[in-house]
Amino acid sequence: MDGSRVCRFFRQRGNCKFGDYCKFSHDLEGSVARQYAERVWSHHQASTSSGPAPDWSFRCCTYNCLADELATAHVAELYRAVPRWALEWRARFDGLLREIQHWQPDLLCLQEVDHPEDFAQALEGLGYEWRYAQRTGGRQDGCATFWRSSKFSLIGEEVIHMSSLNLRDNVAQLVLLRPVDCGEPGRGKNSPSASEGVAFLVANTHVLFNPKRGDIKLAQLRTTLLRMDAICQERGGPTLRLFMGDFNATPWSSLYRFLAEGRLDLAVEDRRNMSGQTEGRGWPPKWLKKCMPSAPQPVPRRVAMRADDPSFGSASQPLEPHMLATSQSTVNLKDVELNSTPQRVLHNSVTLRAAALESVARSPLNSATSHGSSWPCGLSSMQAMRRASQSPGQQLYCCVDAVTGQSFMSPLPPVQGCAKPRVPFFYNAMITAPADVLLSPRGSPHHPRQYPLKDWRLEELQMCGATLQPAPSLNGYVDSHKEEKTWVVEQPQAMSSAYAEVGGSEPNYTSCHGRFIGTVDYIWYHSQASSYVLEPLRVLDPPPLETLHCGLPSPEWASDHICLVCEFGLRNNILLRADTV
Structure with missing residues (x-):
């Protein structure tokens, strides 16, 4: 009996005609526990030191959940190795919801959401409030931002429709949130509700995919960043920024450096290669065998x-x-x-x-055997x-x-x-x-x-x-x-990547399908506003690539992206210094 794999009939129907004689496991809960155990937390060095604990902490998550329409349209091109039942929306939604419930984020940014009513009905019962922004141009999917009402309260919201600026049909969703002190153990006078009004400006976006239009991607990013800066200036009080989503740019590409450094010299950039995306053979990774010397x-x-x-x-x-x-x-x-x-x-x-x-003069993929x-x-x-x-x-x-x-x-x-x-x-x-x-x-x-x-x-x-x-x-x-x-090209504030700050580099991959394996999803943040300091405490690593039996999505993972999860800590330096005097 193969106890590591769950019977697909039992997973789909709740029963199996082979009963106890089935060679696969019928322990669905145990399989899910083993599945999530494959993802481990990486801790920031500062969070494991003997220094003072953060005044307030929260957990955020960004997840491209793969629109049902796109999964159906690209099945032959991107998901040939995936069982057809694992691409059906009801099966994938159950997996998405189960994963969200397991990681319990206080702040959740979803992309490619084309069934917002399903998420709303399920997550409202778990104590979340939400806002949804659909893409323009007849697109069926969009971005959805959820926050736990016991952790945050809404101050304001705004949606940037890129089509109004002739920047395609993408959207950027901005929500301004105020932290809430719910009286949890360990909270003291340093909690945000006991200090003057700090707020979080959260941006959720899905940048244009087209790898050859780096100019449009750059314009979309700059538009969102400029609007975030304007909102922070209008508010006046300390406002910390979070920028999450699917950026369709690889680590240390030109677009990545624009976010991390705050400027980009276009004199040395080719707009067709600014995102660093290179499509080719994705899953299954047969290129590993081709790289073996003959x-x-x-x-x-x-x-x-x-x-x-x-x-x-x-x-x-x-x-x-x-x-x-x-x-x-x-x-x-x-x-x-x-x-x-x-x-x-x-x-x-x-x-x-x-x-x-x-x-x-590097060889094409088909000559990699040499x-x-x-x-x-x-x-x-x-x-x-x-x-x-x-x-x-x-x-x-x-x-x-x-x-x-x-x-x-x-x-x-x-x-x-x-x-x-x-x-x-x-x-x-x-x-x-x-x-x-x-x-x-x-x-x-x-x-x-x-x-x-x-x-x-x-x-x-x-x-x-x-x-x-x-x-x-x-x-x-x-x-x-x-x-x-x-x-x-410049933007007001250079930002930091939570995963790069904690682990020294971005994840090995965040997306894996038949044409691409690489990192395109990020959690960006601005670390300081007035006396408040925001720092990542730990991040959730992706599952090892060798554990993906059919790429993504799979019976175990419900999207062709993996979710990124980061736990942040908030400190007030003024109150911290006052306590130490």
Whole structure:
């Protein structure tokens, strides 16, 4: 008897004709408990220290619950491995509701909701209040925000219809909430209700999916952020900001950096690659098998070395055009620790010479069998990359984006003669560092910003809210294409990602279906308002990728996204200092 899997007939009908002779388990509750046990909490270091406990805490969750209409429309394309009964709305809704009840969030942001009445009827009985904003243009789904009435009270609400700004049919839902002191144990005079009026401005959005329209995605994000800032200014009192949802952008992509850094220089951005999304083969991850070597491969020469390495090539060495690799992804230095000396050359201030530009014209997905990295089946792409970078003797190869000047490391060896170099979809962003100095084909150094704007029209720049600003100084570089101004997009407040703050990196994945495995959902927050400080205490990690028997959704998980859950703590520094005097 296979006790780890629940009989699908018992799950669907509540009974099974085989009874006790069935080889599968009939313990549905036990199966659900094991399923949720696969997701573990990662704690922030500050929350486990001996410091003072937060004055007030709450739990928030964001969940793209997969609209019923979209699940039906894309079943042949994205969900071929999923049992058909597991895609039916009633079965998935039961799973969604069961998961929400298990994690018990105080604040819940849902996307792709096309049956709001089902959620309202179920969650109102659990003590939630809610607001719903449907997409325009005849779309059937929208965003829904729920909050526990014993934890928050509503001050105001607003819906931003992007169609009114000619930014497609997406919406952004804003609710202004006031914390409520419900007299729980451990609450004292420092609770928010005992202090002057702090509030939370919560934004819930689902950004446009189209990977090639980074300009529209950027404009949608900027519109929401500007309106959030205006509401905080109008209110006057301390207002903490939360921005949650499906952003359709991978970690450390251009859109991600816009949120995290507060500005983006469009002079070095290609709007078609700003989200970092690269579709390809998703679930099942057959690419893991294709990456297994079929025969011993010769060890290629190193292409990334320290500048003081005696074997480093001459700076005047001419470069051939095919040596310049292009990339659709960027890489996050936080996600991979490079242990060996040759692998650390791209951190912070790095001088890349001619040998570093002798990069790899990476092969398309169907030629991945020639690569010599052995990744065990069942690992996610990020886990495989991490394991590859940490394994003894594993060689990483330096790649440089010929357009943006960004450099990144890949365990895939060079492949020559590839007609159309392409990054396999599973090679998501993992480590990134702008190259300080590159070499032009003539061997003279130049700055990456010297590339002109690529495929940007004036109306697209204006739609994004870009403004002309003085270009950064190019001192120390040969000024072959002088620019006095550059187009820059800014937003009022740089935000922090809760998962990156707690765990040092984003989750390995938040979405997994037949065309994509990667991270696109986030919980962003602004950490301080007046004397109040908001900090993430712990976050819920996704289930291991190898436990997904058919990708997402599945009989165990009801959507093609996993929910992100974070527990926040709120402190009042003024009251804290007063108590310690």
